[in-house]
Amino acid sequence: MTTMDTARLRLRKPEQEDFEVLYAIHADPRNNRYNPGWIRTTREDFQAFFDAVLAHHKQYGFGYYVLEDKEDSQVFGMSGLRFATVKDETCLNLYYRITPSKTRQGFVKEAARKIMDVVLDTTDHAYRVVVLTHEDNIPSRATAVSLGFTYHPELNDVGGQGNVYYFNDKG
Template identity: 30%
Template sequence: MPELETERLTLRGWREEDLEPLTAIYADPAVMRFIGDGSVRTSEETAAGFARMRREWEERGFGMFAVEVRETGELAGWAGLTVPGFLPEVLPAVEIGWRLGRPFWGRGIATEAARAALRFGFTEAGLDRIVSICHVDHHASARVMTKLGMRQDRLTVVPAHGQPVRVLAITRAEYEPAGLPSHDV
């Protein structure tokens, strides 16, 4: 699995010691408010998701990176690429997403990590189009999507739980001329 470095972050593979801080992130109602039906995850559900994130790299050649703050070594959360099977109407597609623990909100970490993951998707994974999906009221995630150069694709509803979501998208052709950094300092 590749490792990416940005000014403040390391996007890397998952380690067993990441499960405990990830469990705390998924157990926080504020973090999970706009995810799925808004429910927190049990430690068993988090462990199953953790295993899926690790397998996805082997199966697809892309997935979710663990996002580590370089200065402290703390796990901030994750960012990366996945297939959004929960929203069949957009398939085939690859989605960029992120989830951070509350102590890491409002510091530009989601944008920094997502930029690195987006660049990886277009340059290393060879993708031609990437979408991002968020609850219509999740304004912070929508701002990150806009900073990535993504544009509104559609408004829709997730079939499994009826939550309204916005789908934004960017193509490789739109990404390259956008003047997004080709590498981080």
């Protein structure tokens, strides 16, 4: 899957040419307010993350996608699913990160729904999807709930101080 479309978005596999704009989005302190341990302050650190994103696509045929606004063709973020392990369970981790000017407009929800529909069909619904966020990240938690995910407090702090987990139902 290299591209998908929604009403307002073009979702496509990232390419090296997307590095600069995605680095700027990920390095923006406003995008890391609730993710202080995740900040990729150097190009080298972000390049390692970006290389892993590209490798996941190559290995599995899906992963994180670049979000382009159809209205202006501008790249404004990334969202998608990659394999992750939570307490010995292989899951698909739902990720989203967009430029602050595009938040609270439903773009993440629109992208995530499309990506989940396609990837879950591709994987025969064999995996649960997990949203991992920080307990203080109320916007991300609200997005998870709006997408139909359920909070699992028994997993609080698994994998990191302040981490909380939301899962969809498999199938």
